[in-house]
Amino acid sequence: MSARPIATTRSAAGMPTGRLAVWWVIASEIVIFGGLLGSYVMFRLGHDAFADQAAHTNTWIGAFNTFVLLTSSLFAVLGHKAADAGDGRRAARMLYLTAAGGMIFLTAKAFEWTTEIQHGFTISAHTFWSFYYTAAGLHALHVVAGIVIMLIVAAQARKNLELQRVELIGLYWHFVDVVWIFLFPLLYIAK
Amino acid sequence: MTSQQAHDSHLETAAAEPHVHHGNYVRIWVILVVLLVASVLGPMLGHPIVTLVTAFGIAIVKAYLVAKNFMHINVAPRFVGYLVATCLLFMLLFFAGTAPDVMRLEGTRWEKPGWIEANRSHEAGSRAATGH
Incomplete structure (x- = not known):
């Protein structure tokens, strides 16, 4: 009998424990991002002066990054589909494409932030920019974590190992996508 | 394995x-x-x-x-939906509990001078932009 991780085989809650754990992570992340975005909305609605600062964010880069994350989510779910079919090599290819999407997102964000900081919009320039860098920065940290985990899972999936993890990292990635779906209108469109 | x-x-x-x-x-x-x-x-x-x-x-x-x-x-399973909904509910509770203070510029024996000044500047800028 082989020694398998309990998260792989145990299903006491009606779903594999690994997936249950990811949903717990997502639930806790809702509280973290929810608190941050809720605070931003309070300040934005209560203080008209925020609009002057929000006018300086680049809507086109924000839209491009939304497109990139939506596309990377498509690759993540196609990886899940391939893993369910037992095709580890295709699942790995899809995860590599998802990770590439994450890297493009971070590259665009680095370019965007560099431009903004060069124009004097630093984290301490105004409360709006404090929220902007904190929310987008926390989100970017989640993108970095997702890319690292995805590359590890893809390397295993390529050898047809631990294919159930393809779905788990996909779940996390879709959540990161959903957070950005709300960050985009808040930071780039409501001007 | x-x-x-x-x-x-x-x-x-x-x-x-x-x-x-x-x-x-x-x-x-x-x-x-x-x-x-x-x-x-x-x-x-x-x-x-x-x-x-x-x-x-x-x-x-x-x-x-x-x-x-x-x-x-x-x-x-249904409890996943409940789990997510509960977290969203806590987010709304947080908002409802703190927004009345955060969104106001002044109250009984307190005010936010920095924000009041910022809003005045914003209104002046808007008036100048629209010519009214």
Whole structure:
């Protein structure tokens, strides 16, 4: 009998424990991002002066990054589909494409932030920019974590190992996508 | 664990749960991209209601499409939905509990001079821009 991780085989809650754990992570992340975005909305609605600062964010880069994350989510779910079919090599290819999407997102964000900081919009320039860098920065940290985990899972999936993890990292990635779906209108469109 | 054992393990896990129907994901992605374009173009019309609907209404629809079609939350056990809903409820409670103070500029024996000044400057700038 082989020694398998309990998260792989145990299903006491009606779903594999690994997936249950990811949903717990997502639930806790809702509280973290929810608190941050809720605070931003309070300040934005209560203080008209925020609009002057929000006018300086680049809507086109924000839209491009939304497109990139939506596309990377498509690759993540196609990886899940391939893993369910037992095709580890295709699942790995899809995860590599998802990770590439994450890297493009971070590259665009680095370019965007560099431009903004060069124009004097630093984290301490105004409360709006404090929220902007904190929310987008926390989100970017989640993108970095997702890319690292995805590359590890893809390397295993390529050898047809631990294919159930393809779905788990996909779940996390879709959540990161959903957070950005709300960050985009808040930071780039409501001007 | 060998590759075959891992594969068997995966099938064993999958067999213990409701079957996830893999639909046409590319179609969902196309819908999401069309909604993204609408959310960018809508606010350009400059109408506050259109901006609210296209920016935030569409964001809610996009999040729903991702949660339902990519995260398959609709086939997860019911407690997952309750778990997510509870966290969203706590977010609303937090908002309702703190917004009355945060969103006001002054109250009984307190005020936010920095924000009052910032809002005055904003209003003056708006008046200058519109010529009123």
